[in-house]
Amino acid sequence: MEGVFTIKGLENVKIYIGKFSEEEPQGITPMPNIEDLREWDMKLLKRYKPLYTPLSERCTFCTYGPCDLSKGKEGACGIDLKTQQARLLLFTTIMGASAHATHGRHILEHLIHMYGRDHQIEVGASEDKTPNISLVAGIVPKTLGDLESVLTYVEGQLSHLLASLHTGQEGSYLDFESKALHAGMLDHVGMEVADVAQVSALNMPKADENAPLVDIGLDVLDTSKPVIVCIGHNVAAAYHIMEYMEEHRYDIELGGLCCTAIDTTRVDPKRKIVGSLSSQLRFIRSGVPDVVVVDEQCVRTDTVKEASRLRIPVIATSNKIMYGLRDRTNDAVDEIVEDLVSGKEKGVLILDLEKAGEVAVKTAVAIHPQRKDYRLSDPERISELVKDCTGCGNCNFQCPEELRISEAMGAAKQGDTSLLQKLDECCIACGRCEQECPKGIPIVDVIQLSVLPIRKDKSKVRAGRGQVSDPEIREEGRNLVLGVTPGAVAMVGCPNFPGGARELYEVAEELVKRSYIVMVNGCTAMEIARFKDDEGRSLFERYPARFLKGNILNTGSCVSNSAITGAVIKVATIFAKKQLLGNYEEIADYILNRVGAVGVAWGAYSQKAQSIGLGCVRLGVPVILGPHGVKYRRVYVGHTYNKDEWWVYDARDGSKVEIEPAPEHLMITVDSKEELLPMIAKLCIRPSDNNFGRMIKLTNYIELSEKYLGRLPDDWHVFVRTEGDLPLAYKDRLLKILEDEHGWKIDWASKKIVEGPMRRLDVSFQPTNLKKEGRE
Amino acid sequence: MSSSEGKGKDKDKGKNKLDTTRRAHPYDRADFMGTKSARAVNPEVIAKTIKKMKRALLVIGSNLSDEELAKVVEFAKVSGLEVVGAGGVAGRLKDIPNHYMNLHLLVGYIIEGWKGFDGNGKYDALVFVGHIYYHLSPMLRALSNFSSTRLISIDRYYYPSADMTFGNLSDEEFIQALDRLIDIMREE
Numbered sequence: 001m002e003g004v005f006t007i008k009g010l011e012n013v014k015i016y017i018g019k020f021s022e023e024e025p026q027g028i029t030p031m032p033n034i035e036d037l038r039e040w041d042m043k044l045l046k047r048y049k050p051l052y053t054p055l056s057e058r059c060t061f062c063t064y065g066p067c068d069l070s071k072g073k074e075g076a077c078g079i080d081l082k083t084q085q086a087r088l089l090l091f092t093t094i095m096g097a098s099a100h101a102t103h104g105r106h107i108l109e110h111l112i113h114m115y116g117r118d119h120q121i122e123v124g125a126s127e128d129k130t131p132n133i134s135l136v137a138g139i140v141p142k143t144l145g146d147l148e149s150v151l152t153y154v155e156g157q158l159s160h161l162l163a164s165l166h167t168g169q170e171g172s173y174l175d176f177e178s179k180a181l182h183a184g185m186l187d188h189v190g191m192e193v194a195d196v197a198q199v200s201a202l203n204m205p206k207a208d209e210n211a212p213l214v215d216i217g218l219d220v221l222d223t224s225k226p227v228i229v230c231i232g233h234n235v236a237a238a239y240h241i242m243e244y245m246e247e248h249r250y251d252i253e254l255g256g257l258c259c260t261a262i263d264t265t266r267v268d269p270k271r272k273i274v275g276s277l278s279s280q281l282r283f284i285r286s287g288v289p290d291v292v293v294v295d296e297q298c299v300r301t302d303t304v305k306e307a308s309r310l311r312i313p314v315i316a317t318s319n320k321i322m323y324g325l326r327d328r329t330n331d332a333v334d335e336i337v338e339d340l341v342s343g344k345e346k347g348v349l350i351l352d353l354e355k356a357g358e359v360a361v362k363t364a365v366a367i368h369p370q371r372k373d374y375r376l377s378d379p380e381r382i383s384e385l386v387k388d389c390t391g392c393g394n395c396n397f398q399c400p401e402e403l404r405i406s407e408a409m410g411a412a413k414q415g416d417t418s419l420l421q422k423l424d425e426c427c428i429a430c431g432r433c434e435q436e437c438p439k440g441i442p443i444v445d446v447i448q449l450s451v452l453p454i455r456k457d458k459s460k461v462r463a464g465r466g467q468v469s470d471p472e473i474r475e476e477g478r479n480l481v482l483g484v485t486p487g488a489v490a491m492v493g494c495p496n497f498p499g500g501a502r503e504l505y506e507v508a509e510e511l512v513k514r515s516y517i518v519m520v521n522g523c524t525a526m527e528i529a530r531f532k533d534d535e536g537r538s539l540f541e542r543y544p545a546r547f548l549k550g551n552i553l554n555t556g557s558c559v560s561n562s563a564i565t566g567a568v569i570k571v572a573t574i575f576a577k578k579q580l581l582g583n584y585e586e587i588a589d590y591i592l593n594r595v596g597a598v599g600v601a602w603g604a605y606s607q608k609a610q611s612i613g614l615g616c617v618r619l620g621v622p623v624i625l626g627p628h629g630v631k632y633r634r635v636y637v638g639h640t641y642n643k644d645e646w647w648v649y650d651a652r653d654g655s656k657v658e659i660e661p662a663p664e665h666l667m668i669t670v671d672s673k674e675e676l677l678p679m680i681a682k683l684c685i686r687p688s689d690n691n692f693g694r695m696i697k698l699t700n701y702i703e704l705s706e707k708y709l710g711r712l713p714d715d716w717h718v719f720v721r722t723e724g725d726l727p728l729a730y731k732d733r734l735l736k737i738l739e740d741e742h743g744w745k746i747d748w749a750s751k752k753i754v755e756g757p758m759r760r761l762d763v764s765f766q767p768t769n770l771k772k773e774g775r776e
Numbered sequence: 777m778s779s780s781e782g783k784g785k786d787k788d789k790g791k792n793k794l795d796t797t798r799r800a801h802p803y804d805r806a807d808f809m810g811t812k813s814a815r816a817v818n819p820e821v822i823a824k825t826i827k828k829m830k831r832a833l834l835v836i837g838s839n840l841s842d843e844e845l846a847k848v849v850e851f852a853k854v855s856g857l858e859v860v861g862a863g864g865v866a867g868r869l870k871d872i873p874n875h876y877m878n879l880h881l882l883v884g885y886i887i888e889g890w891k892g893f894d895g896n897g898k899y900d901a902l903v904f905v906g907h908i909y910y911h912l913s914p915m916l917r918a919l920s921n922f923s924s925t926r927l928i929s930i931d932r933y934y935y936p937s938a939d940m941t942f943g944n945l946s947d948e949e950f951i952q953a954l955d956r957l958i959d960i961m962r963e964e
Contacts, residue, residue, distance in 0.1 A: 049884065049888075051880065051883065051884040051887070051918070052918055052922070053880075053883070053914035053915050053917060053918040054914065054917050054918065054921065055807075055914055055917070056810070057810050057811045057917065057921065058811065068811050070810065070811045070812070070920075070921055071920075071921060072921075081921055082922075397801075397803060397804065397805045397944075398804075398805060400804070400910070402803075402804075402908065402909055402910070436805070498908065627908050627910065627911035628910065628911075630880070630910070630911055630914045630915060631910065631914060633914070635880055635884075637880060637881050637884045639884070639885065639888060641885075641890065665881075668878060668880050668881065669879075669880050669911065670863065670864075670878060670880075671837060671838050671862070671863030671864060671879060671907075671908060671911055672838045672863055672864030672865075673864065674838070674863075674864030674866075674867055675838075675863045675864045675866075675878065679878070708864065708867055709861075709864070709866040709867045709876055710866060710867035710868070710869075710870075711866065711867070711876060713876075714875070714876065
């Protein structure tokens, strides 16, 4: 709260009030420092051991190096390979967390500039409007201004974490891991600041299960009109473009790529989403945009080079991406427009977002008539473009998706474009193949041209609905804790999908049909939306968006990942009535042992996805990565053969209880959709499941394993505590297997298990990893 | 690197006789950050090595066509190796006794000194086939640094962190290499 006031009789004396917090941070670990949650991290890391998969065996951080760390060797500073991997992980996690935190800082400052510090935080029907912030920072922010101190805390912590990376600082891989988990936790706080600020101020849907369905696809824009495309993650610039268009009644198509797109449709559902990150190069190369406006994060670094080839002016609007462009922030609008339209400038930097909005609109209108000839439109050109292909295969050796580009090019030379069309579904349009082509063939264009005659990329996605409300948690939290709802599965991450995005859609469909709560956002939401059923409906058109089993929720852009962790936090605070403020360890412990939530980052590519994932892990939510996830260099796997790791305290009396391995891992990769689905079902199992819940979870685990892996899982029996846990449909078959293969004693008259389970079901069991919660 | 890539004589060599030592560079050209490069060898060398192993595990991945998988299954039968389907391929392994285990988990277990599916002791060699290159390559780097298990690839890709591997093979060469392995393993 800020202000100026005078005291009667002292009119010439003004007292300025800077800023003060109405309440001090509260809780056990409010605004924790690096060391404050270390004990919790070490508990996790003891059971879920870090497993490192180095991309490099060298360290090149300082001039002592390069150092060879292979085969147990240490570098000049004494660091070993494991520790160096953990150090790199911390580095990338800080990158991710700081990207979101500075995004939060930028948009918060901008919104405070527009609406003032006292603008109220309003995110829907919730008492806990900022679950991540309140849990970590121990405060309940009421206004935009209250969020500033939260970001100051996050930024300070990230700075300390960054310092620990310097040569000669941290020397323990476990402590690097703990620090990375700290950065991951901070990331969810930074994301929440960004999301609650924009939802509150820009009138985005507020925990709205009926958020509108909006257009998505490469073909949704009306190209007869001028087209502006916004790329990035920060909606502020796009907001001012929309505002200027509305005020001056311009009839322009405004499309977006990446999370800015999601957020423009949260502001105005008339706006359209072109696609995710993998559509960036495709769409620029299509020649359709008349102006490209970039803000921050996940924007191709060659945007100006690519756009200028097709005379598309670029407007950079953030000091994070300036591309070497001339700063025209203080120049007159008409002069800037003239320079862009004439081609005198390929692009400009404008940090005044209102001005950027006006320039974008006026430039698009002026340049549109000149640009129609630049569109990629003639599939007949394929034969001309591929005629020089020698079949050398260099493109194959460059493709991150291991696509057989060379073979498809060869077929195209013979007039068969069907293989190129198949590539289109899996191609992430990175352009690496083109770099290595000795003939300079524009392979991305060739692939795109092959699908132009058949492509109808138009669909519907639900605009980001925002947080999960308190009433939704009250309705569903109990089912989630007892297992009656088999799990809440967050499908997030950007489009580095191993087998194309269709598999992601298939996974989401399988889960929602099986009554999981499916939560998505960002690129994953966009990619899932592109696929339809036989009646032409996307998943978002077919399923509702309430936090309820059998629903699919698009929470919003990637900063709304905080809404997903926020939902599981609220299960603990609302359903279990756990204290929220500054009570991280107890809440995370509750989530780990009782909330069947799993994150799936199937196509995760970015450092942000890494930090988001680690924020989930520290909070007790397991994360499954697609095969590219191995390049994050580390997972956290549980070793079930080591029985010493699988026990908890019973909070009722503090006794130690041996438990089934649930959840078995905190982070792991899988190689295919077939492996992913049973893994999701398994990692949703929690020690707290009641027998009905366990029966439902085991049913899904067994059915998905039989459907996709062709077998009963080897370990299904370890999750059986009583005959009531067994899936009803297969009870007799499973009892027989327990008797014959595992030596359990069965009373066949009553179909009861007499002897065998590692532990019996106890409906009052209160599993916890925290000794202090149990009475000693 | 034992690559003979780029040498003119190899062009003729490839036409007449299977040479799995050619194109011995990481399949992903940029995946070259280790401090050693595997030896690219012909099937005869690999078969001989596998025969010497006392307790080897065949680790099959999902990146195989039906024809290739049939060859791999045949190889498993004639070699008598214990088999694990490490990923979604498990649902396609019908004709041989096999286990399922997640690849990442398997790697973690091996590094921790796991005693195998039957509990009888550590595997002295892992034989890999059918994996996604970018998925397996960092795992091999982990195994090569943190375990003493012999790492053998009979996959279509050159894996720099294996102890022995083929070069990068075409589909046709891969089938030929598997056929050759099967033939040699049958000879006894």
